[in-house]
Amino acid sequence: MKEERDELLKEFTPEQVAKLDEIIERYKSKPGSLIPVLEEAQMVLEYLPVSVQKRIANGLNLPFSRVFGVVTFYSFFTMTPRGRHTIRVCLGTACYVRGGKAIAEMLEKTLGVKEGQTTVDRRFTYETVRCLGACGLGPVVVIDNDVHGRMKPAKLKETLNNYQ
Amino acid sequence: MALVTVTIDDIKVEVESGTTVYEAAKKAGINIPTLCAWFEGGHTPGQCRVCVAEVEGQRNLVASCVFPVADGMKIHTKSERVRKARRLVVELLLADHPQECTYCVRNGICELQRVAEQVGVKEVRFSRTEFPEEGMIDRSSPSVVRDGRKCIGCMRCVTVCENVQTVSVLTPAWRGSEMRVVPAFDLPLAETNCVACGQCILACPVGALYEKDDVEKVWEALEDPTKHVVVQEAPAIRAALGEEFGLPPGTLVTGKMIAALRRLGFDKVFDTNFTADLTIVEEGNELVKRVKEGGKLPMITSCSPGWIKFCEHFYPDLLDHLSTCKSPQQMFGALAKTYYAEFAGIDPANIVVVSIMPCTAKKFEAQRPEMKDSGFRDVDFVLTTRELARMIREAGIDFTNLPDEEPDAPMGEYTGAGTIFGATGGVMEAALRSAYYIITGKIMPSLDIMPVRGLEGVKEASLDIPPIGRVKVAVAHGLGNARKLMDLIREGKADYTFIEVMCCPGGCVGGGGEPIPTTMETRAKRAGALYVDDSQVQKIRQSHENPSVIKLYKNFLHEPLGHKSHKLLHTHYTPRGTNIPHREN
Numbered sequence: 001m002k003e004e005r006d007e008l009l010k011e012f013t014p015e016q017v018a019k020l021d022e023i024i025e026r027y028k029s030k031p032g033s034l035i036p037v038l039e040e041a042q043m044v045l046e047y048l049p050v051s052v053q054k055r056i057a058n059g060l061n062l063p064f065s066r067v068f069g070v071v072t073f074y075s076f077f078t079m080t081p082r083g084r085h086t087i088r089v090c091l092g093t094a095c096y097v098r099g100g101k102a103i104a105e106m107l108e109k110t111l112g113v114k115e116g117q118t119t120v121d122r123r124f125t126y127e128t129v130r131c132l133g134a135c136g137l138g139p140v141v142v143i144d145n146d147v148h149g150r151m152k153p154a155k156l157k158e159t160l161n162n163y164q
Numbered sequence: 165m166a167l168v169t170v171t172i173d174d175i176k177v178e179v180e181s182g183t184t185v186y187e188a189a190k191k192a193g194i195n196i197p198t199l200c201a202w203f204e205g206g207h208t209p210g211q212c213r214v215c216v217a218e219v220e221g222q223r224n225l226v227a228s229c230v231f232p233v234a235d236g237m238k239i240h241t242k243s244e245r246v247r248k249a250r251r252l253v254v255e256l257l258l259a260d261h262p263q264e265c266t267y268c269v270r271n272g273i274c275e276l277q278r279v280a281e282q283v284g285v286k287e288v289r290f291s292r293t294e295f296p297e298e299g300m301i302d303r304s305s306p307s308v309v310r311d312g313r314k315c316i317g318c319m320r321c322v323t324v325c326e327n328v329q330t331v332s333v334l335t336p337a338w339r340g341s342e343m344r345v346v347p348a349f350d351l352p353l354a355e356t357n358c359v360a361c362g363q364c365i366l367a368c369p370v371g372a373l374y375e376k377d378d379v380e381k382v383w384e385a386l387e388d389p390t391k392h393v394v395v396q397e398a399p400a401i402r403a404a405l406g407e408e409f410g411l412p413p414g415t416l417v418t419g420k421m422i423a424a425l426r427r428l429g430f431d432k433v434f435d436t437n438f439t440a441d442l443t444i445v446e447e448g449n450e451l452v453k454r455v456k457e458g459g460k461l462p463m464i465t466s467c468s469p470g471w472i473k474f475c476e477h478f479y480p481d482l483l484d485h486l487s488t489c490k491s492p493q494q495m496f497g498a499l500a501k502t503y504y505a506e507f508a509g510i511d512p513a514n515i516v517v518v519s520i521m522p523c524t525a526k527k528f529e530a531q532r533p534e535m536k537d538s539g540f541r542d543v544d545f546v547l548t549t550r551e552l553a554r555m556i557r558e559a560g561i562d563f564t565n566l567p568d569e570e571p572d573a574p575m576g577e578y579t580g581a582g583t584i585f586g587a588t589g590g591v592m593e594a595a596l597r598s599a600y601y602i603i604t605g606k607i608m609p610s611l612d613i614m615p616v617r618g619l620e621g622v623k624e625a626s627l628d629i630p631p632i633g634r635v636k637v638a639v640a641h642g643l644g645n646a647r648k649l650m651d652l653i654r655e656g657k658a659d660y661t662f663i664e665v666m667c668c669p670g671g672c673v674g675g676g677g678e679p680i681p682t683t684m685e686t687r688a689k690r691a692g693a694l695y696v697d698d699s700q701v702q703k704i705r706q707s708h709e710n711p712s713v714i715k716l717y718k719n720f721l722h723e724p725l726g727h728k729s730h731k732l733l734h735t736h737y738t739p740r741g742t743n744i745p746h747r748e749n
Contacts, residue, residue, distance in 0.1 A: 004743065050349050054743070063332030064348035064742075072337040 004058065007051040019044045024059035034060060034070055036056065038077055047081045083118045083125035085163040087111075088142040092131030095138035099152070103139050104128060107154040110160070123164070173242055184208075185217050185228035185239055194241055195693070197250065197282045199257075199275060199369055200318035201229045204684055205260040207323040211314070213253045214279055217241045219617075225249055250283040260289035261370075263311050266677075268371040273680050275369035276316060292539060296533035304352035306376055307360035308676075311580035312344050314372040320666035321345060321364035321373055328669060329643040331474065333358045357477045357742055359643070361470035361667045362524030362676015363547075366577055375524050375677060376427035378545050379555055385516045386429040394432040394504070395425050396496045396575075399551050399586030402697070405437075409563040409680040414689030415699055419568020424556050424746045425520075426569060430560035435571045436519070437578030439492040439499065440585040441595070442716065443467060444707035446733055447489045448598040449724040451662055461483045462638075462653065462660040465591050467491040470667030470676075472737065474643050479650050480739030488734040490524060492585065493519050493526055493563035494535055497542030498732040499575065503720045507574055512540055517745035519546045522537035522586070522675035525667065537732050546676025581700030587691035588641035588671035589616035589623060592664040596627065596637070598708045599662075603629050611705050617695070618668060619688060621645040624660075637662045642669040 004118050008017050014078055023040045027033035042048055048071055058066045071077045089095075089104045111126055118125040134140050137149025141156075143163055151159075172185075186208075189196050200212035210230035210481045217228040220238040225246065231238070240246060258280060262365045265271055302310040319336060326332045333347050333356050347356040353408040356638040365373045385393050406415040425433045426592065451463050466472060466487040477485060490498070496519070500510040519526060522548075529535065530543040547555070556563055570576070581597055584590030593613045602610045615625035623639040638660045642648045646665045652658040668674045670687030673694070679686075698705060707748060721728045 053349070058743075063326070063335075065326075065335035068350075069322050069335035069337050070346040073339050 004051070004054055008055060011049060011051065014015060014046055017043055020055060021059070024056060026052075028059060031054045034067065035074075036064060038067075038071060038092040042077060047078045049079055053079075082124060083122050085123065085144050086127065088127045088129045088132075090130075090132050090134075090138065090140040090142075091128045092135065092138075094135035095140055099139040102153055103141060103151050104154065106156055107141075110156065124160075168233060168237075170233045170235070170239060172239045174373055176213075179233060180231050181235070185219070185233055186215055187224065188233050189217070189228065189239070189241055194242055196228050197279045198229055200320070202318075202320045202323065202367060205320065205323055205328065205367070206626055207320055209319055210742040212257075212318060214250055214283070216246060216249050216253070217497075218243050218246050222352075235442055236740060237411075237724055243691040247283070252284050252287055254280050254285050255288045255290065257316055258285065258288045260293050261316065262295045263292070264371075269374045270371035270375070270474070270531060270680075274371065279403075283466070289414040302352050302646075303376070304354035305358060305360060305528070306354070307527045308353060308358070308362055308365060309374050311372050311374075312346070312371050315345055316370055316372070317343060317345070317710040318369055319345070320367040320369065321540040323543040324367040327644065328472075329358055329359070329361060329363055330647050330665050331359055331361075331643060334364065340511070357740075359470040359473040359477070359667065360525040360528040360676075361643070363668060365524065365676050366623040366674075366678070366680060366682045369462055375548050375551065376527060377551060378527070378547055379551050379558075382518055382545050382555070383545060385518070390514055391516045392431050392508075392510050392514050393429070394500055394575075395518045395520060396434050396436040396439070396493065396500075397421060398436045398493070398522055398526075398672060399583045399590075399673060399694060400690065401520050401552070402583075403673055403693040404522065404678050404686075405551055405553060406564075407686070408550070409556075409705065411564065412689075413686040414693045416693040416701070417563075418697070419570070420563060422571050423566040424552075424561050427561050427566075428555055428559055430518070432575075433569075434496070434500070434504075434571045434575040435503075435578050436492045436496055437585070438571075438575045438584035438712060439496040440467075441579050441581035441707035441713050442495055442499075442733070443489055443492050443585075444581060444591075444598050445592045445713060445717075445724050446495075446729060447487050448595050448602055448708070450487055450489060451595065451599055452602050453636060453725065455661065457707045458663060462658055462663045463487055464663045464665055465583065465595075466735075467591060468525070468665065468667045468672075469523070470525035471643065471646060471665045473525065473528065473740070474565075474667065475645065475650070476738050476740040478647070479654070480741055482650060482653055483739060485653065486737060488736070490535075490733055490735045491526075491529065492582075493521065494529065494542055494735070495733050496575065497530070497535070497544075498538045499716075500731060501538035501540050503714045503716065505574060506720070510537060515540075516544045517542065519543050520549065520552045521680045522549050522667075522672045524548060524676040526677075527601045536737060543591070549675075549679055550677060567717055574712055574715065577710060578702070579707055579710045580702035581707040582692050583697045583702065586694050587617070588619070588666050588669075589613075589639045590671065590694065591666075592616045592637055592639050592662065595662065595664075596691060597706045599628075600629055601706065601708060603632060607706070610622065612699070617686060617691075619691075622648055635661045639664045641666040641671050641674075643667055 027037045053067045072130045113126050141148045141151045168181045172192045178194045179188045196215045198215040201208045208229040210227035215228045216225040218240040300312040322334045325334045402418040464485045497517045500517045505512040527546040530546050534540050540548040581594035622645050626636040673690035674687040
């Protein structure tokens with residue numbers, strides 16, 4: 001247990017670890033509580049590295065493999081720190097033919113990251129999606145919860161400036 | 165359950181409601197192909213889609229292995245739509261599968277090959293995926309190789325690892341086309357709780373899981389004129405090796421096995437059954453000592469290396485319940501390079517010990533750091549039953565027409581008690597025969613202890629041993645069953661004196677190195693062959709009466725649990741815990 005705690009404290013504050021333990025404690029006796037625990041843990045810790053998954057597995061008396069399987073299955077969960085803002089570029093058919101690809105390339109160049117990665121300053125996490133159901137607005141870029149339609153490479157920098 | 169009538173391909177059958185389309189078709193004499201289903205393990209995820217069938221009134225095809233029938237249902241299993249769909253499914257699987265069949269370890273016993281043939285695939289219309297080996301083949305374990313490129317995602321290995329063995333190393337991770345079956349955190353197998361039992365290999369329909377192949381190293385040793393190569397064969401080999409050469413399961417091939425090994429070029433063909441008898445003498449005396457002197461009870465057997473590793477990971481607090489006896493394989497290795505070296509006047513540095521085992525965990529056991537009490541690596545190479553069969557085929561030996569031959573002295577003679585080590589309950593039965601004698605000085609009223617035989621998960625028996633009184637024992641096979649007994653011990657609720665645990669379902673005859681297929685039925689048949697060996701072939705049925713074992717004590721070890729025994733035949737265990745990543749020292 002001590003070894004496990006030390007591993008956690010490399011990445012998180014004692015307060016965060018205490019909160020994680022509180023979440024585990026609260027769900028401990030309820031079967032089928034892995035997903036809510038992971039969800040709440042990610043709210044507190046922002047991401048779920050191996051040390052956190054082990055803590056949760058041991059706390060809920062589940063094999064590590066089960067926790068890892070669930071964390072990697074759901075795109076909501078992440079094992080690496082995320083940026084303050086999430087950018088999603090649509091590469092569905094409509095957006096793609098209307099210039100989505102160029103937007104994606106421009107973003108990768110500007111941010112210096114590839115799909116699924118986070119910028120070093122943890123400002124942005126960059127992802128692509130296949131169709132957001134807003135084809136009429138294509139090409140579409142979604143930053144956090146804001147939809148930016150008819151995006152052009154030239155407009156990108158200005159848009160990003162609104163997200164610090 | 166209510167009976168319902170369904171029509172399958174114009175054949176009317178009556179089945180219980182809730183029966184799957186697959187089972188109902190079987191009753192109508194139709195074998196629907198499947199890939200992911202493993203019925204014996206209760207594993208029907210319905211995800212490979214090979215078993216699709218057409219149900220009138222249903223818009224989509226259904227997965228017959230999970231779709232339940234209803235009264236009056238009309239089902240088609242060979243319509244054009246069904247046949248085309250099945251072919252398409254298999255073609256898609258093949259497009260995503262390396263075309264290495266001719267040199268794949270599962271060539272000829274691959275379920276994907278068989279199903280492709282059954283559904284009539286003649287071509288693959290899709291471009292093939294590229295298969296970089298980088299990061300997809302895990303050779304870290306000394307026992308089990310994982311080839312992620314060949315995985316078809318049936319999840320049988322996950323089910324056997326989680327539900328049968330309760331080790332839960334493997335899991336599906338990621339999703340969609342990126343889904344892979346991996347250990348937690350995508351760690352190499354060697355750094356996980358994997359106990360190396362190899363049950364995943366038996367469950368795998370294709371060549372995605374297989375034993376670490378050590379055949380070449382053995383050929384090399386056999387070719388080396390400076391090496392004196394001796395071989396030992398576990399009890400379970402003689403009850404299964406014949407299957408590799410077309411003989412029915414349950415054929416006892418002891419004599420042919422010995423003859424084949426001699427023809428392969430081994431200098432001496434000994435027998436692990438000899439050290440199985442020795443194990444009984446040591447372990448029986450250890451048990452009697454623990455009972456008389458108030459040692460840790462229940463004492464638990466220690467012959468099964470997968471079980472030992474499981475205990476080290478999951479019950480490190482209970483390791484002192486384990487007998488300190490090494491397994492027969494390791495006793496053999498330690499004696500081959502001391503006792504036999506002395507006997508034959510050969511420098512032990514030039515002796516190579518090869519084991520033929522039904523077991524992948526034995527490969528791990530042989531390279532445990534402490535297993536070098538002879539002053540050398542006690543056991544050099546471990547081959548599974550399947551690897552031995554490959555060597556015999558490669559050498560062109562006509563196995564089924566071989567004459568029966570006898571093993572060599574001084575480490576080849578064995579009793580009926582030694583041979584039943586290969587079946588669940590066998591070690592218990594053999595140990596009780598000798599323990600009874602050690603305590604009472606008399607032979608047991610009946611040497612057949614029926615309650616410890618058979619395939620029930622946890623077996624119990626009790627018998628009167630005067631003057632100790634009633635002795636209660638238990639037997640578990642498969643780690644899920646072992647866990648039940650271990651939890652009882654942890655809770656202080658186990659009133660047993662002695663427990664036998666075998667890692668694999670059925671005991672060693674169901675080991676991860678045995679011929680494929682290994683089912684509950686083949687396990688039972690192989691065990692049956694060993695009981696025939698015990699009761700009809702062997703004249704002596706009690707380990708302590710083995711003349712070669714008696715000679716070994718007289719000339720070399722001097723006494724059970726004595727100084728030399730302690731040095732060569734007993735061992736200690738490593739508390740490992742479950743907090744992987746675990747690095748071996």
